[in-house]
Amino acid sequence: MNLAGDFSEINQRGLVLVGCGRMGGAMLTGWLANGIDPAAVTVIDPNARPDWADKGVRLNAAPPESPAVLVLAVKPQMMGSVLDQLGVGPDTLVLSVAAGVTLDAYARAFPDAPVVRAMPNTPAAIGRGITALIGNDLAGPAQLDLAHNLMAVVGEVVRLSDESQMDAVTAVSGSGPAYVFHMVEALTAAGEAEGLPADLALQLARATVAGAGALAMADDTPPAALREAVTSPGGTTAAGLAVLMNADTGLPPLVARTVAAAAARSRELGK
Template identity: 70%
Template sequence: MTDISELNRRGLVLIGCGRMGGALLDGWLKNGLAPAAVHVVDPNPRPELAGLGVSVNGDLPASPAVLVIAVKPQMMADVLPRLSVGADTLVVSVAAGVTIAAYQAAFPASAIVRTMPNTPAAIGQGITAIIGNDRAAEGDLALAETLMSAVGRVVRLTAEDQMDAVTALSGSGPAYVFHMIEAMAAAGEAEGLSPALALELARATVAGAGALAVAEDEDPAKLRENVTSPGGTTAAGLGALMDPDSGLPPLMRRTIAAAAARGRELGK
């Protein structure tokens, strides 16, 4: 397995240093990756990169330990033909919808690990799913897991076709939660709260409940039951929210299914 010392010796190339690439870079540097070992390629690099001591748009090592591709999927067709690495370089993808097959066409001899982080990675609170190609050994997967753990938790998939469901659930999921905050705030406002107060309450409630769900590591149904007194206000609200025909469960099933279907379309 490639360890941090070999990364520091052979180098890591990061293609794309936007919000996600930048969060990864910050995490790697905090975890001991030497700035001199990092080679960033970005058409519009953020100004603060120069102060970190990393190479920006300079000469690249001939055989880096890892090539991380963190550009937007629509840029991939232009980017991949310009890159060339050998069998000794692990290729890590951080782009939604781009399949392992697309990377194998560009890097036929390489171990490839496809990843799907989500936007809370920007503050180190993300969750990333990873899956490797046939050339990716346990050491390659472990290294990819180490790299992606710089921005949050990491889970491994058993098949690439699971990635569309992951994208629909955790990749797109933050947007669903943000919209839930919007909806809760609007409902609170409709009940007489000021817009600012309703928004503050909704934000803090969702953030606190999410943190509690992670900290307790308990079945969410049990956490829900702990808050619900028979005949109380929470039970009344849940009666509407959990309605099997018009409540949240069927709506969320349609939401995840629509996002997963779009992911499959984009991957073709």
């Protein structure tokens, strides 16, 4: 997907990226591949990879006075000190990918600026992420479209109707990859317990989870129907699902408690 035509204002006025770790780096890679001029990007991160400068990016240089976009990609616990050092006006879109930091917090730091909160997830590193967006009252359609296009380079984008939904998004898709990775761990351990060599068990678990996820994305069939298609009455899958789908001790109540705990923590971080 080439979004070069959507980034002309950025190429004229500049984009400032504060924080260039795993997520910031994934976004920057996507932007440079989709039409943003490296010379228009200023990265502020003392630990950024030196080779970004080799690509033409301005690394830890003085940012433009009024960039088109200020992207905040630092950890939430660092955001307070970062916000104290920054200042932009109404002509700069502030786009944040920090979990738990609310629009109210940004309004205190940037009272005149349009602000969009984004919640991507780690598969963004390979262009397979999904990001939820919500903007403040100053973020109009043009600013939301720009934020959408910036995040689309690392995967799907959805828009929320209310900021309160962001805690659930954080708990489902933001934290969700870790749940899936743990599923791979658990499947691997279970395979080993049934006599498989560790490397083979891991290969089977990885490929099974990745393949099932890809099938769920490629097929419009509801997940329940996909599950039923694999399940023969009285067969091996049915025996396993009888344990996994137990209403009291199975996966549904466990996932519900998991997501609820993550959402509660997200709400605490936003206070």
